[in-house]
Amino acid sequence: MISLHSVSKTFGDHTRSVAALDDVSLDVARGEIFGVVGQSGAGKSTLIRTVNLLERPDAGAVVVDGVDLTSIGSGQLRLARQKIGMIFQHFNLLSSRTVRGNVELALEVTGAERRERRRRADEILDLVGLTDKAEAYPGQLSGGQKQRVGIARALAAEPTVLLSDEATSALDPETTRSILELVRTINQQLGLTVLLITHEMDVVKTICDSAALLESGRIVEHGPLVELISRPGSRLAADLFPLGAVPPHAGNTVIDITFSGGSADRPVIAQLARTHGLDVSILGAVIETIGGSQAGRTRLELPGSAAANAAAIADLRSQGLLVEVAA
Ligand SMILES: Nc1ncnc2c1ncn2[C@@H]1O[C@H](COP(=O)(O)OP(=O)(O)OP(=O)(O)O)[C@@H](O)[C@H]1O
Ligand SMILES: [Mg+2]
Structure with missing residues (x-):
């Protein structure tokens, strides 16, 4: 639904320049909620602004719903932009217009008649639960109402x-x-594709189907959440699903076991204790249900060196579990 192909954007002049986006490629499937996370200055806002060409990339293509926005004229671009809604941190409402007036404003550019604008505005205000605030002004609303x-x-x-x-x-x-x-309701009811950027991992965990990590203008990792959580060494997974940090005892072995699909409910720890006579300690664990299937990681401490635990680790791996031995 949204495809960025090798998009680059540099700000500044010949004395000082910032590569806000550096060869970014990204695909957001129709109907999915896709989250982009990254630190301040990573290029998140620049990225999202290239999707409706508020920011025109220096290089690369932006394709939305099959239309390459970078190659069309301004008239066509205006039409294409009507199919791309945008919401902002500080709401960007007109304080001199009522709630209904703010919504109707978005319809004036589409050329809809006054009666149709009114009908549509009231319909959409009902959807977001603000029917009783139609005549209010933004200054009379709470932050949550303003965002609605x-x-x-x-x-x-x-x-x-x-x-x-x-x-x-x-x-x-x-x-x-x-x-x-x-947002999730409208995604499901209206089949809307959502691209959101945030610095809050909780937002991604709560509603996203897929996520990407942006760092200094580059996408360093991306994928469906359910895949990320069971991807060994994933930084996004470590941020999204932190394992906790109980320190191990010196001389012991720390292993991370990744579970996904059918392996999530196996009695792995009991088996380790029984078969190998090990006193296993749990240092951290995260099990999440994403998209109906379970995935997770467990960090275990085994007594003794990695060499001493080689048989137990080999046994786990032979069961198809992903086992990483911490350095
Ligand atoms: N119009 C501009 N002119 C010059 N530099 C810019 C402009 N817009 C963005 N930048 C620079 O590009 C880089 C990426 O900025 P961007 O706003 O995309 O980051 P961000 O990830 O959205 O950060 P934040 O989380 O703080 O909103 C930054 O170094 C920023 O200073
Ligand atoms: Mg920003």
């Missing part, structure tokens, strides 16, 4: 894609949860 107006405005022209730039960063945890629920 932002979402209503973004959806007014019936887009196929929703872009979200830190839409919940200014909200408290409970309001964040309700906004994320709303």
Whole structure:
């Protein structure tokens, strides 16, 4: 649904330049919620702004719903942009217009008639749960309500894609949860494809199907969450599903076991203890249900050196489990 092909964007002049995006390629499937995470300055906002060409890349192609936005004229681009809604951290509402007026504004560019604009605005305000605030002004709303107006405005022209730039960063945890629920509802009810950027791992965990890690303008890792969690050495998985950090005792062996699919409910620790007579300690564990299947990792401490535990580790591996021995 959204494809970036080798997109690069550099800011600055000949004296000082920043490669905000460096050869970024990305595919977001139709109907999925895709999260991009990364530190401040990693290029997240630049990336999302290239998707509707608010930021025109120096190189590469941006294809949305089969249309290469980088190769079309301004008239066609205006039409294509109507199919891409966007929401922002600070809502970007017009304070002089009512809630309904803000939503109707998004319909004026589509050329819809006044009556149709009103009908559509009320329909979408109902969807986001703000019918009783239609006549209110943004200054009279809470942050969560303002973001609901932002979402209503973004959806007014019936887009196929929703872009979200830190839409919940200014909200408290409970309001964040309700906004994320709303995003998931519209994703499912309207079949909307969502590309969101955030620095909050919880946001990704709560609603994303897939995620990518952006670092200094480059995508260093990406994939479906259910795959990431069982990918050995994955930094995204370590951030999304931290194992905790109980320190091991000197001279002992630490192993990380990755479970996925059918292996998640096997009595691995009991078996290790019984078959190999080992006193196993659990240093950390994470088991999550993502997309209906279980995946997770467990960090275990085994008494003695890695050499002394070679048979037990080989046994685990022979059961098809992924076992990494910590250095
Ligand atoms: N219009 C601009 N002019 C010059 N430099 C820019 C411009 N926009 C972004 N940059 C630079 O590009 C880099 C990426 O910025 P970007 O805003 O995409 O980061 P970000 O990941 O969204 O950060 P944050 O989490 O703080 O919002 C930064 O080094 C930034 O200073
Ligand atoms: Mg940003």
